[in-house]
Amino acid sequence: MTSIENEITNAKNLYVDVHAEEDKLTMLYKVKEGTIDRSYGIHVAEMLGFPKEIIDESRFIANQLEDFQNAEYKVANE
Numbered sequence: 001m002t003s004i005e006n007e008i009t010n011a012k013n014l015y016v017d018v019h020a021e022e023d024k025l026t027m028l029y030k031v032k033e034g035t036i037d038r039s040y041g042i043h044v045a046e047m048l049g050f051p052k053e054i055i056d057e058s059r060f061i062a063n064q065l066e067d068f069q070n071a072e073y074k075v076a077n078e
Contacts, residue, residue, distance in 0.1 A: 002035045 005011050017030040018040055025043040042058050 002013050005013050012033060013035045014031050014033055015036040017028040017032050019026040019028055020040070020043075025040055025047070039062075042055060042062065045058065046055055
């Protein structure tokens with residue numbers, strides 16, 4: 001999604017700044033321009049009280065996607 005900024009006029013990437021420590025996430029309520037290198041969607045879902053089963057499944061899927069991306073990166077750089 002972040003590449004849309006390069007494809008659509010007037011589209012901008014924005015994010016809400018956070019302070020992250022291990023398992024603790026603090027929203028700083030500052031909107032900044034650009035992209036962020038990590039998604040905090042699962043942390044936000046936890047803060048909002050989503051069911052544990054959904055959080056666990058989300059973490060599992062996120063880990064699979066990360067493993068897949070790391071494997072693709074390795075192959076591309078060999």
